Amino acid sequence: MVHFPGFEPLSTEDHHSRYQRSASQSAAVWDAAFSVAPLAGNRVTVTGEGPGWRTETTLHILDHNALIQSLRDCGPLTEIVRGFRAFFIAAILEGGFLAYARTAWRFSGFFVFPFLYMAFGIALGLLLGLAPLAVGLPAVHLLWSLPLGGLIFWRIFLPFTDRLHTRALFANWQMAVKVARENDPLFNGWMRDQVGAVRRAFAEDAEEYLITSHSMGSNLAVQVVGRLLEEDPGFFRGKRVVFATLGGAALQCALLRSARAMRKRVRLIAECPDIEWIDVQSLTDIINFYKANIPAACGHRDVKQPRHIRLRFRHVLTDDHYRRIKRDFLRVHRQYVLGPSRRGNFDFTLFTAGPFRAEEFVDFRSDRLPDLGRFQRPE
Known part of the structure; x- marks a missing residue:
């Protein structure tokens, strides 16, 4: 498994610690055991076990913290000026606002919020x-x-404004423009490096190969996996590969006018016969493109569209837990990769290290939950 995290100033070690905490929460909820080994570079082994089943997952964390720090390594005034410049480019020159409004109107509200707030x-x-x-x-x-x-x-x-992460969102939109335009040597070099990282990870033997990405990480995953397919169309042949985008935000960059190469890569991924694309969305989350089909929104209606997992966070959290986070839209958006407080139709740890094939989660519902006791321990 390779994972592209979202836009957060977290190191590989931080993401490893988060996964450990989430795994502990999932273990308690599902009456299972998940053991997360110490990091070895960006690689960690996760062992899952329950009645009649045992799994071992090799997780490669492809964080982009260096890219985030490159955007935020400046004074507040410079950060504000660069942010408004990115807003003008994305909203006006790149046609982002109208594209977002047509595809998922709530995302267009998320787009303009930090800039309107700072302008106020x-x-x-x-x-x-x-x-x-x-x-x-x-x-x-x-x-x-x-x-x-x-x-x-x-x-x-x-x-x-820092309580609402306003300046961090300014940096997020700077990154969106750079990823769409592919005109920054640092970002382009990082993406080329990750093509090699995916190649090395998927050279290992496995029963299932999983590529997961969250939020801004989905834009990076599309760019990296798409570049890999451009270089080697048959790379995934013979492998069972699932490409899972969490939070449905891959359109953040792909809908900008200059992202022509990225939209072609969306098509390459959707057309690849060895890849099953799953998009995890939530109505509660205003930062995702709820009910949108990523290839179709990029103009590729003639290819196989991703299968969807529709998640209601109130169904995987206790009432008190959900009440505490529901007004913090960024915290809600992070819930895709965080641990649950009760059983539901999606759980990131169970999805990545449990006994089910990733495709099976598409059929789970709140009234038809995963049954971890269905597997019989071999004699």
Whole structure:
């Protein structure tokens, strides 16, 4: 298994720790045992066991923390300017806003939110700074009012935006533009390196090969797997491969006008006879393209579309747990790869290290849950 995490400033070690915590939660919920070994580079062995079954999964974590840090390694003002530039490029030049609104209107709201919020803060600071003129005072009063407005923006508003991860979302959209346009040497080099990482991982023997990706990681996974198929169309031949996109966000980059090569790679993945594409979506999550078919949205209606797993987070979390997170849209979006607090039709640990083939999860429902006791221990 190879995993492309979402856009979070987490190292490979952090993602490993998260998987360990989630596996512990899943074990408690499903009355199973999941043992997550220590990291060896970016590779970890996960052992699952229950009544009548035992699995062993080799997980390769392909994090992109270095790319995130390259975007955020600057001062707040530079980050804000670069973010608004990315917004203008994505929304206007690349036609992103209209494309998102046509495909999943709630995602277009997620797109504009951080920029509208930051614009409100800037406007508020300017209004406070220009207040003396508004009430008829001489312009000399701007000498104290403008610094005061700037200070309120800098010391009060800007720190508050971090609670909503506003500047992190600015960096996210910078990355979306770079991934779509493929015009940044650092990003292009990273993607080329990951093509080699997938090749090495899938050279190992396995009963099932699983590629999972979450959020922004789905855009990277499409680029990497698509490039691999461009170089070697028969690479996956003879393997049982599942390509699972969690959070349905691969269209974040693919719908931008300049992402022509990426849209061709979407087609390569959808057409590959050795790959079963599964898209995990949730109505609760505003950051995914709910009910959208990724190839069709990219203009490829004539190819096999991904099979969907429709997940309701309230069905895999206790009422109290769900109540605590439901207003934090980024926390809700992370739930695809986090542990459950009760049994439901999807569980990331069970999906990646349990006894079922990944395709079987498509047929699970809240009234038809996985039965971990159905397997008989061999004599």
